[in-house]
Amino acid sequence: MSASSMKIIKNRIKSIQGTMQITKAMELVAASKMRKASERIEGSKPYFDILRETIEDITKDNKDFSSVFTRKREGRTCHVVIAGDRGLAGGYNNNLFKSLDISKDDIILPIGIKAHEYFSGYDIYSRDYTRAGDIEIEDCRKIGVMLAEGYKKGDFTRIALSYTEFVNMLIQRPENVNILPLRVEHTSDGMKNVNYSLIIYEPDAESVFEKIIPNYISGMIYGAVCHSVASELSARRNAMESANDNASEMLDKLSLEYNAARQASITQELTEITAGVENL
Numbered sequence: 406m407s408a409s410s411m412k413i414i415k416n417r418i419k420s421i422q423g424t425m426q427i428t429k430a431m432e433l434v435a436a437s438k439m440r441k442a443s444e445r446i447e448g449s450k451p452y453f454d455i456l457r458e459t460i461e462d463i464t465k466d467n468k469d470f471s472s473v474f475t476r477k478r479e480g481r482t483c484h485v486v487i488a489g490d491r492g493l494a495g496g497y498n499n500n501l502f503k504s505l506d507i508s509k510d511d512i513i514l515p516i517g518i519k520a521h522e523y524f525s526g527y528d529i530y531s532r533d534y535t536r537a538g539d540i541e542i543e544d545c546r547k548i549g550v551m552l553a554e555g556y557k558k559g560d561f562t563r564i565a566l567s568y569t570e571f572v573n574m575l576i577q578r579p580e581n582v583n584i585l586p587l588r589v590e591h592t593s594d595g596m597k598n599v600n601y602s603l604i605i606y607e608p609d610a611e612s613v614f615e616k617i618i619p620n621y622i623s624g625m626i627y628g629a630v631c632h633s634v635a636s637e638l639s640a641r642r643n644a645m646e647s648a649n650d651n652a653s654e655m656l657d658k659l660s661l662e663y664n665a666a667r668q669a670s671i672t673q674e675l676t677e678i679t680a681g682v683e684n685l
Contacts, residue, residue, distance in 0.1 A: 410666065411663060411666050411667065411670070414659055414662055414663045414666065415663060417659055418656060418659050418660065418663065421652050421655055421656055421659070422656070424648075424652060425649055425652045425653075425656075428645045428648045428649050428652070429645070429649055431493065431641065431645045432641075432642050432645035432646055432649065435638045435639070435641045435642035435645065436638075436642050438638050439574070439635065439638050439639060439642065442571075442631065442634050442635035442638055443571075443635055445631040445634070445635070446571060446628075446631045446632060446635055448631075449624070449627055449628045449631050450628070452624055452627075453624040453625065453627075453628050456617065456620055456621050456624050457621070459617060460587065460614065460617065460621060463613060463614045463617075472614055472615065473556070473557055474553075474556065474557075474585055474586055474587055474614070474615070474618050475586050475587050475588075476586060477562075477586055478559075478562040478586075479562065480559065480561060480562030480563070481510055481511055481512055481560075481561045481562065481563075482507075482508075482511045482512070482561060482562070482563040482564070482565055483511070483512045483513075483514060483530060483552065483555065483556075483560070483561040483563070483564050483565070484505070484507055484511055484512070484513050484514070484565050484566075484567060485514045485516065485548075485552070485564065485565070485566045485567065485584075485626060485629075486501075486505065486513060486514070486515050486516065486517075486520045486523075486524070486567045486568075487516045487517055487520065487537055487566075487567065487568040487569075487626075487629055487630055487633040488501055488502070488515070488516070488517040488518075488519040488520035488523065488537070488633070489517055489518070489519045489537065489633075489637040490517055490518045490519065490536050490537055490538050490637070491518070491519075491637075491641075492519075493641060493644060493645070494637050494640040494641040494644055495640045495641075495643060495644040495647075496640075497569065497577065497636065497637055497640035497641070498519045498523075500569070500579050501567065501568070501569050501579045502523055503579075504567070504579035504581060505567055505581065506581070507527075509527070510528075511527070511528070511561075512527075512528050512529075512530045512560070512561050513527045513528065513529055513530065514529070514530045514531055514534075514548070514552070515529065515532075515534070516534045516537050516540060516626075516630065516633075517535075517536065517537035517633070518535055518536060518537075520537075521535055530555070530560075531548075531551065534548070537630060537633055537634055537637075538634055540627075540630045542623075542627055545623040545624075545626045545627040545630065546619070546620070546623045547623075548622070548623060548626055549619040549620060549621070549622035549623030549624075549626065550619045550623075552564055552584075552585075552619075552622050553618050553619040553622055556585055562586075563583070563585060563586065564583075564584040564585040564622070565581060565582070565583055565584065566580075566581070566582050566583075566584050566625055566626065566629055567579070567580070567581045567582075568580055568629035568630070568632055568633045569632065569633050569636040569637070570632050570636070571632045571633075571635040571636045571639065574639050574642070574643070575639075575643065577636035577639055577640055580629075580632075582625075584621075584622055584625055585618075585622070
């Protein structure tokens, strides 16, 4: 192998080593942020669980209960789609987008840079929430109020939430859930052993229900944001870990190739020197 070929191999080794430094740093950063993201998921559960229990408690014992938030109507769907803020996360964003069932007539509320980019040609309900990683509880509260008002006005007749559920460090799966209208199931008079609520709502259960819906929406979205952020970090850590493993394999092969070429070059030089000495 010529000296020029050896130089090419050496430059490739340096290039891969430089890339490995970047991917390794990204892997460590993603792993370090995972703990905080996991804590946010655990912290959001009690809030949402209490809201859900309250809504179920209000609706199950009120047979004459009626609300715009429980009525099915014809019209457009508002999709709240939470995607990532950056790439280099494997199939995290693509897997979510492939799971969606969205019509061109639907309205989109994108959260995350990649969601804004993907839905650039759609009817966007709000462009205020560009980065998913920056979303806090107060932002979700504002989104909840905005969506509840839009639903009541008839801007849309259904709200769907799409995000990526964080199962564990290795598994993240796209989820598509319905937020509104709520499904209400009343208990039957013929049922035995029915546990009725002992809570009295003031001024009445329906008024409390109407007030709690924006909080219910915001709780759903905040929980989804927490899962999505953790999923993106986990997917990026896994992708960077795979990239590092592949780069290490490439370095091993290139090092063997370079050493073999170097050994062949040295052998050739020794042969030429020996031949030259014998000719003297």
